[in-house]
Amino acid sequence: MSELAHDHATDIRLVVVDHQGQRRALTAVAGWRAMEVIRDWGVGIKAECGGACACAGCHVYVDPDWVDRLPAPSEEEIERLDEALAVEPNSRLSCQILMTPALDGLSLTLAPGSEPG
Ligand code: FES
Known part of the structure; x- marks a missing residue:
């Protein structure tokens, strides 16, 4: 069966372990924030501030294989993480x-305190 209509070579996959411990593989779009991908696929995430780095409700743990492949956090992100629950070195x-395409396969686990509602 042909899949020519959809070029999977351009897909960016984001793997997320949700608050129930369920592992989900989501298709991401380059230029979107990981939080937006998680939220828009209907995986529950608090993210009250909508991505303004003001609430820490989008706290995740990064898979150890990926920690060093992400750009370093900004001062603002580090300050906000100080207010999050259960912060770990991979938070x-x-x-x-x-x-970005370089993050194809990125794996994140939703952290305590990022449950919606
Ligand atoms: S959504 Fe609020 S800090 Fe990320």
Whole structure:
């Protein structure tokens, strides 16, 4: 069966472990924030500030294989993470992770405190 209508070579995959421990593979779009991909695929994430780096409700743990492949966090992100629950060395705010083809296969786990509602 042909899949010519859709060029999978351009897909960026984002793997997310949700608050129930379920692993989900999402298709991301270059230029979107990881938080936006997670939110728009209907995976529950608090993200109250909508990506303004103001709420820490998009806190995730980055898979160890990926930690060093992400751009370093800004001062603003580090300050905001200080206010998050259960911060670990691999903690990041998913609204500050810009999806690019280089991040194809990025794996994140939603952290405590980022549950919606
Ligand atoms: S969505 Fe609020 S800090 Fe990321």
